[in-house]
Every structure is written in structure tokens, then in C-alpha cells.
Amino acid sequence: xxxxxxxxxxxxxxxxxxxxxxxxxxxxxxxxxxxxxxxxxxxxxxxxxxxxxxxxxxxxxxxxxxxxxxxxxxxxxxxxxxxxxxxxxxxxxxxxxxxxxxxxxxxxxxxxxxxxxxxxxxxxxxxxxxxxxxxxxxxxxxxxxxxxxxxxxxxxxxxxxxxxxxxxxxxxxxxxxxxxxxxxxxxxxxxxxxxxxxxxxxxxxxxxxxxxxxxxxxxxxxxxxxxxxxxxxxxxxxxxxxxxxxxxxxxxxxxxxxxxxxxxxxxxxxxxxxxxxxxxxxxxxxxxxxxxxxxxxxxxxxxxxxxxxxxxxxxxxxxxxxxxxxxxxxxxxxxxxxxxxxxxxxxxxxxxxxxxxxxxxxxxxxxxxxxxxxxxxxxxxxxxxxxxxxxxxxxxxxxxxxxxxxxxxxxxxxxxxxxxxxxxxxxxxxxxxxxxxxxxxxxxxxxxxxx
Numbered sequence: 104x105x106x107x108x109x110x111x112x113x114x115x116x117x118x119x120x121x122x123x124x125x126x127x128x129x130x131x132x133x134x135x136x137x138x139x140x141x142x143x144x145x146x147x148x149x150x151x152x153x154x155x156x157x158x159x160x161x162x163x164x165x166x167x168x169x170x171x172x173x174x175x176x177x178x179x180x181x182x183x184x185x186x187x188x189x190x191x192x193x194x195x196x197x198x199x200x201x202x203x204x205x206x207x208x209x210x211x212x213x214x215x216x217x218x219x220x221x222x223x224x225x226x227x228x229x230x231x232x233x234x235x236x237x238x239x240x241x242x243x244x245x246x247x248x249x250x251x252x253x254x255x256x257x258x259x260x261x262x263x264x265x266x267x268x269x270x271x272x273x274x275x276x277x278x279x280x281x282x283x284x285x286x287x288x289x290x291x292x293x294x295x296x297x298x299x300x301x302x303x304x305x306x307x308x309x310x311x312x313x314x315x316x317x318x319x320x321x322x323x324x325x326x327x328x329x330x331x332x333x334x335x336x337x338x339x340x341x342x343x344x345x346x347x348x349x350x351x352x353x354x355x356x357x358x359x360x361x362x363x364x365x366x367x368x369x370x371x372x373x374x375x376x377x378x379x380x381x382x383x384x385x386x387x388x389x390x391x392x393x394x395x396x397x398x399x400x401x402x403x404x405x406x407x408x409x410x411x412x413x414x415x416x417x418x419x420x421x422x423x424x425x426x427x428x429x430x431x432x433x434x435x436x437x438x439x440x441x442x443x444x445x446x447x448x449x450x451x452x453x454x455x456x457x458x459x460x461x462x463x464x465x466x467x468x469x470x471x472x473x474x475x476x477x478x479x480x481x482x483x484x485x486x487x488x489x490x491x492x493x494x495x496x497x498x499x500x501x502x503x504x505x506x507x508x509x510x511x512x513x514x515x516x517x518x519x520x521x522x523x524x525x526x527x528x529x530x531x532x533x534x535x536x537x538x539x540x541x542x543x544x545x546x547x548x549x550x551x552x553x554x
Contacts, residue, residue, distance in 0.1 A: 104274050106306070106518070107550040109151055110136060113524045115310055116168040117145060120281065120520070121152070124274045127252045128152070130160045131270055131281050131306075133185075135171030135202070138460075146172065146227055151548060155180035159251045161258075162187035163283025164267035165194035166346065171202050174228040177236040186249065188258055189242040190266030190387045194346065196237055197379045203233035262286030262296035263496055264347045265383060265390050269299065277553050281306045284521065285498040285506060287316075292351050292391045293496065298509035304553050305514045307507075309522030311499040312530025321493050322364075325355050328454050328489045329365045333423045337450035337486075342438045342465060344431035344457055345377035347496055350384055350402070352427060352456060354393060357401045366423070372405040373414050373428040373437050418444040431456075432463040443477050451486040456494050500530055504537060517542045518551070 104124045110117030117136035122129045136145045154176045162185065163169055173185065173195075187195065206226035213224040243249055245260050245268065255275070258268035263286040270281040280302035288295045332339045343349045349372070359365040372378060381402050388395040405427065408414050414437050417426055428438035433455075442464075445451040459465035464475060468488050474481050498506065517540055519527040524544070531542040545551070 104272070104277055104279060104553040105550060106279065106304075106553060107151075107548065108518070108520065108545040109548065110134060110145070111168075111520045112545045112547055112549070113522075113527065114138075114142065115521055115523060116142065117172075118163075118169045118521055119172065120306060122254075122272055122279065124254055127254055128157045129251055129254065129256075129272065130157050131272070132163055132169040132283070133160050133172045133176060134166070134168040137168055146175070150176070150179065153180065155182060157181055157183055159183045160185040161251075161256060161270050161272075162191055162195070162268075163261070163270055163281055164264055165191045165198055166264070166284070167198050167202055169283070170195050170199065174199060174203060174232040174236040177239060178228055178232050181239070183239070184241040185236075185239045186241050186243055186251075186256065186258075188245060188260070188266045188268050190383065190390050191268070192240050192242040192266075193383055193386075194264075194266055194380065195240070197376060197383075198346070199233040199236065200230055201376050203228055203230035259297060259299075260294070260390075262290070262293045264293065265380075265387060269296075271302070277303045279304045279306070279553060282308050284308050284310070284496070285503060286496060287498050287502055288505075290351075290392075290496065291321075291354055292347070292393060294390075294392060296498075296506065298506065300510060301512045302510075303515050305517045307503070307517055307519055308497070309503075309519040309527040309530045310497045311495070312503070312519070312522050312526040312528075312533070314499055314526070315501060316495055316499045317492050319493055321491060322355055322358060324491055324493075325352075326359050326364045328452060328491070329356075329359065329368075329425065332450075332452035332487070333366055333368060335450040336423060337448065337452060338420055338423065338445050339425045339452045339454060340438065340441045340445050340486075341425065341427045341454045341456060342431050342433040343374075343377070343427050343429060345374055345380050345429050348431065348457055348494055349374070349377045349427060350381055351494060353381070353405055354401050356425070357404045360404065368423045368425065370405040370425045371408055371417055371427065373408045373417060373426055373441070375409045377427070377429060378407045378409055414440070417441065432459050432465040433468065434463040434465065439477055442475070443480075443482060446475065446486045447483050449485045449487070452489055453486050454489040454491065456491045458495070500533055503530065504533060507534065507538065513538070513540055515541065516551075519544050
């Protein structure tokens, strides 16, 4: 077998790995490049091989940096099957449709500003393209062996998000395992990732290869934030990521209310996509640790506001409440309108519950920005800005090393992907020092023969 890294190397987006065996070509993950323009340009660059020559795509999980390129590849000639877990299929369907809409919106926005004499900006793909790509999906059961021509493939639940999987590919001689995004032990919602015992080659994520998650009592910290805001009589606005983070947050809030550690104040979930994702959790109760008997109660703790009109009404609140709205880094989505209304009043609170990438409004607020520009207007930042940094679904370097320690046989080589170069370099050194294993940080388009 041979592996070529078409993305997700020395960075955390655009995960795409080409596995070849004879005339067989499999793409493991098919993600969008995200971030700065020089990175996202790769989405528009010619794909390194003909889309029609790819026999199949296999997905580790649904996040758009692992799936968001699929409609474009289909539009350009891919006709094979796309294999993934059942939950990943349903989650990916939601995310791809949203991505198609965003691509159209961005093209429309850029065309408004462009010189009419220039060629109009086209979306990478449309919502209709995303819908069309769904007919190529073939959901499979965990632990069930299936074949792509002569290659044997198995998906094993991995505990990162709903539907996430380890992907194991073998030609009968060599075994290649993809960790995808590795989950954490003892999460509130997700089951812990199983300990694999052997593989010849391992493609391992390195997002947190140079970091440890902060320790603490999330329930207490969240309760303190809620109660502090309620004492001031204000509204708590939480910019939130729609997949997994929102659902985890709702479960914490459910527990706080059940234990009477916070007042029985209204909670609103103001994100159409997050609402759809949340509904999936009670459909796939075997995927997570929320008991089926209380699943609906947990997620019904929030009032859903799917329509624009319902969302607008949330900016007229005159009593304490919690508004959970996308996007998680406060760089778009409905939360922007709530920030306009609530950020300049000292009795209100804005709480961030995830990583804030440099340059985003979330990052600027966490760093102490005193005045924020939203849709062309500047607003003084008077609301209290809070953060909770313990909700990541990615394993940190200690958790990765612990997971590796269960391998009975030494892998011939570990390839580190899905991590910035500094993070991957730090993890490479730690693995080599602890285990003495061979570790490589691939470069973009670099190939390796697996023998």
C-alpha cells in the first residue's frame, strides 16, 4: 500500500489522505481547508488526481474539515461510494447542506462588492450540490468488515463526536489505521475511545500535541458564571459550536438545574443547525452516555428558536436568561445580533466555551477588547467576558500518549497529521522519547510506501 497526504498536514484543516493499493484508490476523509486565504485557496486548486479515478471515500467523522470537500469532488466527477457510520451520515448531511448555503452566501456577498465588469464569483459548491452528494453515501455498522475491491476496511467507534470512527484498512499484508480526531477519556457525553492493540502504520492526530487541558470542575465553573450573571439580573449569551459542544453544555445545564445549583431560568437554543444536531442525540442513544430514559428531558431543557422572528424576540428579553447561539468563535451566525444587543450592558455576561482562533471576534473579546465592531458599528464592551476551557473533545498529549501505551506491538511508523507544525513536532518528540517509535510529520502531497 501507499499513502499520500493531500491535506491536514502541518495544519488542522483539509484532512484528505489517499490510500493506494495496485489500481485501488481510497480517500480517507475529504475535508475543506479553512482559515487564512493562502490555506483556503487549496480548495480551489486543481485536485491532484482525477476525481473519477477514486474508488471510494471513507470518513472518520462529520466535521467539515473532514467532509466539506465532498460536494465539490462529486461535482467534478467522483462516482464511488462514501462509507461512514450511520450517525456520521446523518450529521454530515446537516453540515454539508449548511456548508453549501454558506458557499452561496459568500459568493453573493463578494459579488456585491466586486466590479461588475469582472467575472462573477462562483461558490465552491451549492446547497443543491451538497444534496446531490448525499446519494453516494453508504452508511455501515461499527466493527463490520466491508471491502473496497480487495482492500478490507473496518470502522471502530472512536469517541470524538457523534458517529466518529477509527478507520482500519488492510490489504492482508499491512494494516493502516487512521485515528481521525481522537476523543478523550471520561467525557460527560461521549464514550471513551477504545484502546487499539496493534497496527503496522498509524495516522494520528496532533491537535493538542503540545498542550494539556486545564483541570477543574466544569459544573462548578459553569454554575458560578450563571449565578454571577443572574445576581446582576442580566442575560448570559454563550457563543457555541453546534456539534457536541452545544449538547454537552445543555447536559451540564440540565444537571445544574436538577441539583438546584442554578435558578430555573429560561434557556434558549438559537441555532437551526444546532437544533437539528441535538435532535440526532436521542436517535443515536447507543452512541453516547446520556441515558435514553432522560435524553429528551436533557435536551428539552432549552426552548428552541429555529425561525428568524423567534431569534429576534430574544433581543427583547427583560429578565435573566441564557441564550446559546452559533457561531462558537463569535465570527458569524445569530450570536452576532445578540452581541449587538447585550454586550454593552454591564449586567450581562458573554461566556466562551471553546478555543478562539486568533483574529476572530471571540479571541479579541477574550483578550480584553474594549470596543467591538459588529456589522459596521462599534459597541463598547461592558458585559462581563468569561471562558470555560475544559470542554475540548480532542485528546491532549498526555491522553494521546496514554492511548498509545496500550499497543502491544510497536507500529512500524506513525504519521502525525491534523496539527500545526509546532504541535506535531512536540508530540513527535514525546512519542520518540517515551516509546522509541518511528514518527514522521508528512508534508503536503508527500507520499510513503507502506512495507
